[in-house]
Each structure stands twice: as C-alpha cells, then as structure tokens.
Amino acid sequence: MMLTAKLVFAWMLLRALGTPREAPQNCNEASQSCNAADASTGEALLQTAKATLFTEQVAEEDEKLPDCSFESGFCNWSNAKIGEFVWTLTAGSPPSKTTGPDRAAEGNHYVYIQTGGSGRQEGEVAILTSPPLVLPQPKQLMFKYHMYGDTMGSLTVTVDGKHVWKKKGNQGNIWHSGFVELTQYTGKNLTVAFVGESGRDAAIDAVKFVSLPPRIYSRPFMLDSEPH
Numbered sequence: 001m002m003l004t005a006k007l008v009f010a011w012m013l014l015r016a017l018g019t020p021r022e023a024p025q026n027c028n029e030a031s032q033s034c035n036a037a038d039a040s041t042g043e044a045l046l047q048t049a050k051a052t053l054f055t056e057q058v059a060e061e062d063e064k065l066p067d068c069s070f071e072s073g074f075c076n077w078s079n080a081k082i083g084e085f086v087w088t089l090t091a092g093s094p095p096s097k098t099t100g101p102d103r104a105a106e107g108n109h110y111v112y113i114q115t116g117g118s119g120r121q122e123g124e125v126a127i128l129t130s131p132p133l134v135l136p137q138p139k140q141l142m143f144k145y146h147m148y149g150d151t152m153g154s155l156t157v158t159v160d161g162k163h164v165w166k167k168k169g170n171q172g173n174i175w176h177s178g179f180v181e182l183t184q185y186t187g188k189n190l191t192v193a194f195v196g197e198s199g200r201d202a203a204i205d206a207v208k209f210v211s212l213p214p215r216i217y218s219r220p221f222m223l224d225s226e227p228h
Contacts, residue, residue: 065139065209066130070109077207080127085198087111087128099152100201105144105175110205112146113196128204129193136187138212141180143194146203147171153199159190175205183212 068075070089079086091108094100104110113126145155149170157165157180165180182190196202 065133066207067209068207069107070104070111070205071107074111074128075207076131077128078131080129080193085113085124085126087113087126087194087196087204094201094203099149101146101148101173101175101203105146105205107205110144110146110203112201112203113198114201124198126196127193128196130191133190133192134188135182135185135190135209138183138186139209140212141178141182141192141207142210143178143207144175144205145171145178146173146175146205147200148173149200151199152202153197155197155202155204156195158193158195159185161193170200181212182209 066076068077073089088094089109089111091104091110093102094112094114100112100114101110111128141157145167147155147167147170152168152170154166154168156163157178159180159182165178167178194204
C-alpha cells in the first residue's frame with residue numbers, strides 16, 4: 001500500500017495518542033477546566049486521525065474500482081460476448097437518431113446498444129461487465145441511463161448474475177439517475193454487469209462506485225432518483 005503524507009501523519013498521531021486521557025482526578029477547581037480542555041483536545045485529535053485514515057483508505061480503494069464516464073474508452077468494463085449486438089462507445093446521437101440520447105449525461109461520450117437493423121431477435125441481450133471487484137467498504141453503484149422509444153426493451157443491473165435493478169419500457173427522452181446499494185457485498189468478491197435487452201437504443205453513462213458513511217446505508221436495496 002502506498003502511504004501518502006496524510007496517512008503517515010495520521011498513523012503517527014494515532015501511535016502517539018493511543019486512547020484519549022481523562023483529566024487528573026486530584027486537580028483543584030481552578031485547574032479542572034484546563035485539564036478537561038486537554039482531554040477534549042486529545043479526543044478531537046484522535047478522531048481527526050481516525051477520520052484521516054478512513055478517508056485515505058477509501059480514496060485508495062476507490063482508485064481500484066472501475067468508475068467510468070467513457071471519455072477514454074471502457075475503463076476495464078467489457079462486452080461479455082462478440083457480435084453485432086454489443087455496447088458501443090459513441091458521442092452525440094447514435095445512428096438511429098430517433099430513440100437514443102442526443103448527448104452524453106456527463107462529458108462527451110457514453111455507451112449504448114443499437115437495437116435496430118435486420119436479424120435482431122426479440123429478447124437478445126448485450127452484456128457490459130465489470131472486472132472482478134472487491135468492496136472493502138460499503139458502496140453504492142450510481143449511474144445515468146437513457147431509455148426512450150415506444151418499443152424499448154429493458155435494462156438490468158446484475159451482481160454475480162443476480163438481478164438487483166431493472167427498468168423496462170419507455171422512460172422518456174431524458175437521462176435518469178440509477179442507484180444500487182451494494183452494502184450486502186462488503187468484503188466479498190463480485191462482478192457487476194449492465195444487461196440491455198433488444199427493443200430500442202438504451203444508453204448508460206457516468207458509472208461510479210460511491211462510498212457510504214457508516215450507519216447511513218439502511219435504504220431499500222434498489223432506488224431511483226428523479227430524472228435530471
């Protein structure tokens with residue numbers, strides 16, 4: 001593990017402080033407030049050191065996760081199969097021009113499935129999969145999705161093949177935000193995938209794995225925000 005200056009400082013501070021000291025019991029009334037202030041300062045320094053260690057560790061773990069705005073390619077995400085019906089990187093409107101987005105949700109690029117064309121079979125799927133992941137801290141998957149068209153198919157998020165989020169049908173000509181809580185996979189190995197079913201052009205963008213603060217992840221497992 002590469003140690004940053006902040007991480008080294010926090011580690012040294014924790015070693016020096018140990019546990020916060022209580023104010024001496026034999027102090028008189030005049031010095032009692034001073035000793036209490038010393039103990040309070042020690043506690044504050046200890047909590048700062050712990051918070052710094054947590055922040056640095058989370059930042060290091062986040063660097064290993066495949067967050068992707070698709071500006072420089074697929075960011076270690078990959079198509080699970082080879083063929084015509086796959087997730088494709090693009091900027092601006094897709095070739096169909098009538099059902100996909102006219103721009104990315106963030107930046108200039110996004111990925112989409114082009115469902116038009118002859119030979120496309122109903123129920124055919126394109127799978128965009130992550131590399132093997134480990135989530136040492138509680139995480140939430142956040143992403144943008146666009147699903148527009150009268151014959152829109154479905155978009156599903158899976159974890160190790162299990163469906164954990166799904167949208168089906170026309171969601172309007174706007175980008176929406178999707179959220180999938182992954183706290184139950186903390187400390188486990190897993191693979192995440194986006195599964196697009198044939199129908200109309202569906203798109204995703206701005207895929208992120210976001211750390212959740214302690215005791216702030218008692219939400220339902222599958223969530224959606226208002227459209228942006």
